[in-house]
Amino acid sequence: MALKTDKIVSPKREVETTGHEWDGLAELNNPLPKWWLYIFAACIVVALVQMLLYPSIPGITGYWHGLLGYSTRAGVERDVKALVAERAVSMDRIAALPIADVVRDPGLLQVANTSGHITFANNCQPCHGAGGAGAPGYPALAAGAWIWGGKLEDIELTLIHGIRSGDADARMSAMPHFGADAILSPAEIQTVADHVATLYGIAGAAPSAKGAELFAANCAACHGEAGEGNRSVGAPALKSRVHLYGDTRAAIVAQVTNPRQGVMPFWNTRLDPATIKSVAIYVHGLGGGE
Numbered sequence: 001m002a003l004k005t006d007k008i009v010s011p012k013r014e015v016e017t018t019g020h021e022w023d024g025l026a027e028l029n030n031p032l033p034k035w036w037l038y039i040f041a042a043c044i045v046v047a048l049v050q051m052l053l054y055p056s057i058p059g060i061t062g063y064w065h066g067l068l069g070y071s072t073r074a075g076v077e078r079d080v081k082a083l084v085a086e087r088a089v090s091m092d093r094i095a096a097l098p099i100a101d102v103v104r105d106p107g108l109l110q111v112a113n114t115s116g117h118i119t120f121a122n123n124c125q126p127c128h129g130a131g132g133a134g135a136p137g138y139p140a141l142a143a144g145a146w147i148w149g150g151k152l153e154d155i156e157l158t159l160i161h162g163i164r165s166g167d168a169d170a171r172m173s174a175m176p177h178f179g180a181d182a183i184l185s186p187a188e189i190q191t192v193a194d195h196v197a198t199l200y201g202i203a204g205a206a207p208s209a210k211g212a213e214l215f216a217a218n219c220a221a222c223h224g225e226a227g228e229g230n231r232s233v234g235a236p237a238l239k240s241r242v243h244l245y246g247d248t249r250a251a252i253v254a255q256v257t258n259p260r261q262g263v264m265p266f267w268n269t270r271l272d273p274a275t276i277k278s279v280a281i282y283v284h285g286l287g288g289g290e
């Protein structure tokens, strides 16, 4: 089809067409709006100036560095160096001070919390859950229901030596295998579980005089007369709503029959003293610290 530019008269004004016409529909050749053109031109100028000032055009062996010599990498390197130097000084001070003094210094406390958070995510979270929420067999660290103690020094000691960890100074305690070693008969285990169920507050648990008697004779030495627990032997409180192995009657029977005696690794060979203090401070601050 031959192109021919025509003028057609729109109801408002006369406009040139591009010469394209289909079935009587013509394409009008309206000029671009002025404001649009000016902004477009301004953008090109700004872009050219930026290309001149900042790193822009890639080459084969390098790139155009720009008249300002600006570099994000150099900036980051400078910041990281400064931070590492600052952190090293703080970590040295954390290592040297008793843990209770570390938390009294707001600057050191902040460094400890930041470093502790990272250490926790890398080393502790797989067992204790995000934020120390806990999981069956792995105690909640944010609930304030401590088995061994929730003061800064207690937590630090737990981390240094671990629990049943094989370290010479590990926290040790061993609940007897009442069922597996036939210290109690299966029927007696059911009866004492009746009593423990009332301490747990399990719905429908009824007091059992015989169960309370068995408890006093076999369990109270570690767990306390009223099931309040005993930190010196790491016996968890049973009169509690927070439990290591679950809050069902079946969990109680399983534990009395064959205690798990969970292992918490020791960290004195894997983390330096400042890092151990930092993660202890972080754990203390999760919500359950004493």
Ligand code: HEC
Residues within 6 Å of the ligand: 119, 120, 123, 124, 125, 126, 127, 128, 137, 138, 139, 141, 145, 146, 147, 148, 149, 150, 155, 158, 159, 163, 234, 261, 262, 263, 264, 265, 267, 279, 280, 283
């Ligand atoms: C392999 C799994 C595992 C890892 C990893 C682990 N823990 Fe534990 N942790 C345990 C177990 C199991 C216990 C409970 C032991 C018991 O029965 O007393 C425990 C107990 C604790 C306790 C004592 C809690 C209380 O109530 O007194 C603290 C504190 C603790 N862990 C902190 C940490 C921190 C911090 C880390 C990381 C540096 C960590 N744990 C890594 C398994 C683990």
Ligand code: HEC
Residues within 6 Å of the ligand: 173, 174, 175, 176, 178, 192, 193, 196, 214, 215, 218, 219, 220, 221, 222, 223, 233, 234, 235, 236, 237, 238, 242, 243, 244, 245, 246, 251, 252, 255, 256, 259, 260, 261, 262
């Ligand atoms: C020598 C001390 C000791 C004696 C005696 C003992 N326990 Fe324990 N008990 C522990 C320790 C330590 C734990 C936690 C660590 C583990 O075994 O995994 C525990 C854990 C438990 C738990 C799990 C608690 C939780 O939070 O999930 C129950 C239930 C329990 N004991 C019941 C009993 C009953 C019932 C008796 C008596 C028949 C008894 N224990 C006697 C030390 C003892």
